[in-house]
Every structure is written in structure tokens, then in C-alpha cells.
Amino acid sequence: METVDSAAWRMLSQRLKVAEPLQGLDARWHQVIGLAGRLSPGRGRFLRQADRVMAMTRALIPLSDAGLRDCMAPLQDRFRLGRDTIDNHLLAFAIIGEVAARTVGLRPYREQIAAAISMEAGCVAEMATGEGKTLVAALPAVLAGWRGHGCHVITANAYLARRDAGLMKAVYRFCGLTVGCVTGEMEPTGRKQAYRAHVTYCTNKEAAADFLRDRLLMGSLQGLPAALLSKMVRGRGADMSRLVQRGLACAIVDEADSIFVDEAVTPLLISGESPNQDHVAAYRRAARLADGLRPSMDFRIDRPHREIHLTPAGKQRLAELAHPLGGLWAGSRRREELVVQTLAAREFFIRDKQYVVDGGKVVIVDEFTGRLMPDRTWREGIHQAIEAKEGLDINLPKETHARISFQRFFRLYGKLCGMSGTVTEARSELWQIYRLAVVSVPTHRPCRRTVMPDRVFTTAAAKWEAVVKAITEVHRTGRPVLVGTRSIRESVHLSGLLAARGVAHRLLNAVQQDSEALIIAQAGRRGQVTVSTNMAGRGTDIRLGPGVAELGGLHVIATQRAEARRIDRQLFGRCARQGDPGSAQAFVSLEDDLFRRHARLVPMAAGKRYSHHNKEISSPFWRRWINTVQSRAERVSFRARKEVLSADKWIEHQLGFASHDI
16 A cells, blocks of 8 residues: 655645534623623733733843753744643744844834733734734744644735745744745645645635645545545545645634635635636527616616626527527526626626736726736636626636635634734724634834825715825925825726826835835825725835935825725835834715715715715815725625635535535
């Protein structure tokens, strides 16, 4: 019988169980427990423990490197044998902090240590932008590496994974650990080697995709006993040597709000080409049939839920239009599905907002980061409907071989923790879905950010005029300005307005993603104006240029409110980092997407009232109303994410490729 390597052996022997979300009174009681936990003085306890670590560190400073390694050796054995205690944790953090100071020149301060302690306790630490989360992640990662089961440090994109792994490599090497990095272009052999390292940096997409591919290789085998029995009885079985991962023991998630919340509704799919060529012609025919349907009369648009509903009259009209075609168009269910997809592609998927056309192909734009995602496609025919809408060559729809949502995937880890700059607003959801408590860590230096009241306008045109005027006024003072827009189209529109006014600026959107980090890093220079799509460049610090702090620091402008308050805080958090001065302000119009989707009647009524003029209507009433609409949008998004959990459970029982252990 062939030998199964140790990595595959551990993966197969690990029985992965997912705790399902509680229902009814159990769920209510669980929420009460979570609230009580959030109100307990956990942050104070972690800060006091951080003070103890700082005291231990002072005693370690006189030691030589050899002496430091002698102190480290017995700790490694205790963690490997599972005999680690809170005192061992604190001593380990003191040693690792001293190692970081000697190897990479970064000595963790009190608040960073408190965040690391909270993460080791299984929490999500909220740390403001610029507080040094890269170093913080390395502290609990070393402890996980010493335990010997592997640790995945999950980052928002491949650039950050490569950067952080490179920055912290010397720390891990001093601590007797290896570090690997998984990126999209790697072959299976390189991936396997990276996952066998003690600490592996990767994105959520790569980790989940490799997990799915491993499960597909295993086929119907659900564990080590089944694999061995199949080998002995049938003489064949899964080739465990081809598995790349060695289990899901521990994950430390950077930008936890983005990964746990923003991307939770997107399932990860492993798919292949479908051989059905008839689908290609069907999408073009559906586009022509959709041209014959009338809004409101034949179909209704539900913008809050992004759904299209055919009316009875619309179904009858569609049947009449499709009657001469025959074939699949004779069946009501399929023809209505195809036409609804086409209408959804037209109404909800806007070019230069949700996608761009690059090289004759539709490329998805991440709405939360503004980055291009060339390796992704929309499912359920939406991608093909958009290709038909744009008049491009239609690719065959994909056939799904395996799927898993990020919500379900991350709950498979034996230990889960994370950090983010803006996660407080999602603390209830993190507790309900992932059993993760949120700890808000104070800033190392007092925050000097000034957030000015929102300015509200009746029309988008009035808003853009005010934005350009505000940028021009701040630019004259020499202060740098960072402007956040919600889409590529808006960024290009604002860039044109600034160019017409003669304001020199740099444009950062999905098209410039290769130079993203460089552009955003220079946004703090004197007189610099940067127009950016949403949170492009997230993870890269904006450091102020010489003399900028004396002028007031970086000024951030949001050109509309997002559908979640924490997204706005992410943008505003780009200024006033590490005690620097800075200011932020949002410009809002009643024609913005947020209000069109979640409060359509109020802007319509206000539009009639203010139809005789085009002006600013800023007031406490409108600002309170904006907060109300944002809360409503957050509730809608949360319900959508809970529906993903329900869909996961149904698929697991009805259509899953794996057993209930997955």
C-alpha cells in the first residue's frame, strides 16, 4: 500500500464540523450572551496583560540573540505539546516582540500587544488605520506555528500577502519557523510547499479554492478510514499525495470586515466549461425578447433586493413574443428565467461600475475595493447576459463542480480570529455567524481627525459642483486631498471636472491597479489631489509629506454615503493616522444610489418640493435621515448574508458533492 504523506494524513483524519447558526429562542439567548460579552471589560484586561508583556520585554533587552533563543526553546516545546497557559502566552509575546525589534526594527507597543492577545483569545481586534496590523498578525501567528498544525494568515489581496510575508520573514526565521505565500499564479507543487510551512500567507479566495480542489480530489471519500478501506478492498482510492493543504487548524484574518461581511454573500465555485452550445444563441435571443417588454407594465424592478419580477401581463406578452420560436422558448419557466437575467444585467450591472470591458471581455470590478477580478465570472447566466448586452462574444456558461461560501469555509477552521480598522458596526453579525467577539483597541496616539457634517444636495449635478469647489479650495492651501468615489464611472467624471478647472490630480481606479500601492502611498504629499474608487489602496499607509501636518494634514472627501457606515469609516480612516492631523467630509445628493435603492419615495417627494431650484439642503433632519437609510441598507445586506447560510445548508443536504462533514 502506498504511503500517505503526513500533510494529507492530517487533513484526512481531521473531521471538520460546522456549528450551524442557532434558531428561535436559542438564537435570542446567544445574542444576549454576546451582548454581555461585549459589555464586559475585556479590553481593559487585554491592556493590563499588555503592560505585563512590556515589563517582561524590558528584562529581555540585555540578552544576546543566543540567550533569547534559549528562553524561546522551552516555550516552543510547551506550545507543541499543548501545555501553553496565559503566562506562557504573555512571555511568548514578550520574546516575539523583542525578536521583531532586532530583526525588522519594529518594536510592538502596548496597544499592538493588547490586540495580539485578544486575537490569541479568539477575538476580532478593531485597530485604526496605520496602527501596524502587519506586525500584530505575526505575534499570534508565531504561537500557532509553534503548535505545529499550520496557520493561515488571510489577507485582502495577493499584493498584501506577498508584502506581509516578506516583511515578517525574518521574525519567523528567528523563531524557528518557516513561512510560505500562496498566490494565484502558483502551480500545485508550489502551493503544497507553501501550505506545509508553519505560517502561510494567502487570500481568502486561494485558501477556499484549494480546499475545494482537495475535496474534489478525494471524491466520495470523507476521511482516513474510508481512504484506507478503499485502498485495501478495491486496490484504488484518492491520490492523497496530490492534496495541497494539510488541514484548517488556524486562520488569522486581516481586513476581517471585508472578508467576513462584504464578501460573505459571494460563494466560491470550482467550475468547468459546459458543452451546451445552444446556450450561446439563447442569450442573444433573450436580449431581443427583453427589448419588447415595458417597464412597470411588463416587469417591476426591486432595487433594494436587486430583483426583477415579471407581471402577469409581462409573462403573457413574453409568451406571445416567444411563440414562433419553439424549442426551449416553448417552456415558460426557462424563457422567463433567461429574460429576467437579461433585464437584471441591464438594470443592475452598469459598465464602469460593476464591470469593465477589457480586451473584448467582461471583467468584474470589486464594488468594495475597486479592483479588477479577471479570474471571476458571475454565475446563473448573468455573465453571459452582460456579454450579450455589450455585443461581445458569449462564452459558454460554467458547470459547477463544487461550491462553498466564505461564511461556511471560515467556520471550518479550528481556531479563527482577525483584525480590521472598522468592524464595530458588524459585531453582532460576527458573533451570530462566526462566534467571534469584537475588541476595540485604542489608538497608540490620540486621534486628531475632524469629521465635518455631511453636505446634502438636491441633485447630483449640484453635488459634483460643490465637490470640485471644495477640492479647489483645499488644494490652494497646499493640503493633500483624497477623494473617494463609488465607481469607475464617477471617478472618471470627477477627473474630467477637475481637469476642466485646471486642478492637477492623479486618478486611481481599477484600470490603474498595477500602480495602486504607489499612487495611494503618495496621496499625502503636499498639494497632491488623488481621486480613488472606494477603498482602492486599502492596506497601504498614507504618510504625510514634509510640512503637511502643519497645514492640517490629509483631507478626505466622500462623494456619497456607502450602504454601510463602516465603509465610510474606512475611507475617513485614511487620514489622521498615528496622531497626525486630518479632516473628512461627505457630499451627498438625493439622486445617489443609496437612496434610489433603499428610500426611493423620499427623494422623489423631495425632488418635487425642491424642483424649482438646484441647491444645498444640508440640515440635521437630512443627516438623521441618511443615517436611517444606511441602517436600513445594513439590515437588508445582513438578511442576504443569512440567506446564504440557509442556501449552504440546503445544498449540503440536497446537492452537495461532499457529506455533512464539509
